[in-house]
Amino acid sequence: MNAKTERAAGSLVDAAYAGIRRRILDNRWAPGHQALEQALALELGMSRTPVREALIRLANEGLVEVVPRHGMRVLPVSPSDMQEIYEILTSLEAMAAELVARRAPAAAELAPLEKASRDMDKALKKDDLDAWAEADERYHRHLVELCGNRKLAAIVYNYWDRAHRARMFTLRLRPKPVDSTREHLAVVEAIRRGDAVAARELHRAHRERGSRELTEILSRYRLSQV
Amino acid sequence: MNAKTERAAGSLVDAAYAGIRRRILDNRWAPGHQALEQALALELGMSRTPVREALIRLANEGLVEVVPRHGMRVLPVSPSDMQEIYEILTSLEAMAAELVARRAPAAAELAPLEKASRDMDKALKKDDLDAWAEADERYHRHLVELCGNRKLAAIVYNYWDRAHRARMFTLRLRPKPVDSTREHLAVVEAIRRGDAVAARELHRAHRERGSRELTEILSRYRLSQV
DNA sequence: GGCTGCCTCAACGTATACATTAACGGCCAC
DNA sequence: GTGGCCGTTAATGTATACGTTGAGGCAGCC
Numbered sequence: 001m002n003a004k005t006e007r008a009a010g011s012l013v014d015a016a017y018a019g020i021r022r023r024i025l026d027n028r029w030a031p032g033h034q035a036l037e038q039a040l041a042l043e044l045g046m047s048r049t050p051v052r053e054a055l056i057r058l059a060n061e062g063l064v065e066v067v068p069r070h071g072m073r074v075l076p077v078s079p080s081d082m083q084e085i086y087e088i089l090t091s092l093e094a095m096a097a098e099l100v101a102r103r104a105p106a107a108a109e110l111a112p113l114e115k116a117s118r119d120m121d122k123a124l125k126k127d128d129l130d131a132w133a134e135a136d137e138r139y140h141r142h143l144v145e146l147c148g149n150r151k152l153a154a155i156v157y158n159y160w161d162r163a164h165r166a167r168m169f170t171l172r173l174r175p176k177p178v179d180s181t182r183e184h185l186a187v188v189e190a191i192r193r194g195d196a197v198a199a200r201e202l203h204r205a206h207r208e209r210g211s212r213e214l215t216e217i218l219s220r221y222r223l224s225q226v
Numbered sequence: 227m228n229a230k231t232e233r234a235a236g237s238l239v240d241a242a243y244a245g246i247r248r249r250i251l252d253n254r255w256a257p258g259h260q261a262l263e264q265a266l267a268l269e270l271g272m273s274r275t276p277v278r279e280a281l282i283r284l285a286n287e288g289l290v291e292v293v294p295r296h297g298m299r300v301l302p303v304s305p306s307d308m309q310e311i312y313e314i315l316t317s318l319e320a321m322a323a324e325l326v327a328r329r330a331p332a333a334a335e336l337a338p339l340e341k342a343s344r345d346m347d348k349a350l351k352k353d354d355l356d357a358w359a360e361a362d363e364r365y366h367r368h369l370v371e372l373c374g375n376r377k378l379a380a381i382v383y384n385y386w387d388r389a390h391r392a393r394m395f396t397l398r399l400r401p402k403p404v405d406s407t408r409e410h411l412a413v414v415e416a417i418r419r420g421d422a423v424a425a426r427e428l429h430r431a432h433r434e435r436g437s438r439e440l441t442e443i444l445s446r447y448r449l450s451q452v
Numbered sequence: 453g454g455c456t457g458c459c460t461c462a463a464c465g466t467a468t469a470c471a472t473t474a475a476c477g478g479c480c481a482c
Numbered sequence: 483g484t485g486g487c488c489g490t491t492a493a494t495g496t497a498t499a500c501g502t503t504g505a506g507g508c509a510g511c512c
Binding site: 052053056057060061062081084085087088090091092094095099149150151152155159 | 278279282283286287288307310311313314316317318320321325375376377378381385
């Protein structure tokens with residue numbers, strides 16, 4: 001990706017934000033990586049001003065830290081960070097499932113959830129973990145979209161970003177996620193019945209299980225940060 | 227508050243952030259209020275640069291919107307915003323209560339919760355609604371602090387800020403909050419028992435009731451925004 | 453040899469300069 | 483009178499300038 005491509009977005013601030021964020025999520029800049037404002041400006045082909053403004057956004061979103069005299073630093077995600085993040089996601093996504101059930105959406109709106117779940121199974125049978133992760137993310141994303149609470153969705157997306165690297169990293173270390181599909185479909189079924197409490201609790205249990213597995217892996221492999 | 231006082235904080239950016247935020251939360255700048263960057267800079271006694279950087283933070287936090295050519299605009303909070311916010315707070319604070327119960331805190335850590343609850347009762351008996359609101363906030367704040375999840379706490383604080391004006395506005399329109407104290411103490415009791423699920427569900431019920439009352443008031447008084 | 457204090461330098465925070473561009477008002481045609 | 487076009491102007495986005503200050507190195511002292 002060259003500077004010209006990154007400029008495509010409206011403003012240089014947006015370009016800087018997108019460029020830096022991409023580099024972090026793609027793990028091109030590992031956790032702990034530091035870069036001075038001037039260096040960033042040079043790499044992104046702009047002056048320090050838009051870089052600074054992008055860094056403020058990224059710092060607010062918890063992806064980087066700005067240390068005076070040391071530039072920005074890509075924040076690592078420790079196991080305890082992951083636990084905190086999963087507590088937040090568990091709580092908010094469970095609420096999302098409840099809200100979806102209360103809204104009693106049309107069958108067409110639920111179809112993508114089922115398709116995503118089926119795709120997870122297919123991917124699993126082919127041992128294609130990347131496709132599995134994509135379908136899993138699609139399921140969760142659609143669920144959160146359907147709940148109608150945009151602010152809640154925005155928080156969830158933000159924390160997904162923060163946990164992204166760790167998820168990618170543990171994807172191949174964890175046991176085959178054979179239970180996820182069934183749990184997803186159980187949530188959908190509860191939504192279809194209009195059973196908001198069941199939807200909430202089933203989704204909570206689903207996330208809690210995922211959280212436990214992740215935590216266990218991180219501690220087993222002594223991954224102090226990702 | 228003059229410019230000099232606001233400069234007290236370390237950087238001008240912090241001063242601008244604090245100054246603008248204060249004006250909004252105190253309702254000196256009503257929802258919808260607009261101000262140009264240059265005007266803000268003049269009022270705060272600094273140049274546009276730190277003002278712009280503060281506005282980015284405030285916009286991220288949802289207090290203002292930056293519209294090119296029209297400067298910043300203080301965002302109103304509509305009833306549907308309030309509903310979204312309360313859904314988030316209900317879910318996260320319930321999780322916080324659960325986490326506190328799981329941590330099995332020492333009695334000394336729970337004492338401030340009980341004191342805050344007692345202060346709410348006292349304030350109510352004296353018909354001092356401001357003192358009631360302060361004690362109520364103190365209870366909720368301490369609960370969220372105790373849960374140990376800093377990121378969760380940060381989200382909660384942010385959304386409290388957004389809902390602050392509406393809470394202050396409806397404080398004197400709502401029925402006397404006679405149930406709150408009992409509900410708070412029930413949560414504390416569940417925490418003391420180590421009954422995490424009960425703590426979570428009691429707190430959820432507490433917030434859901436508050437949310438219902440608030441929503442009802444906003445619609446009864448046709449408050450389309452605060 | 454290790455530690456402390458000074459000095460240098462560069463990174464940052466802030467101010468200012470400047471080109472761009474959209475809002476607004478006025479003017480003209482109908 | 484009304485609607486549309488054009489020019490003016492000011493607000494913004496970005497670049498650049500500049501003073502301040504803290505980090506790191508070096509020398510001198512214990």
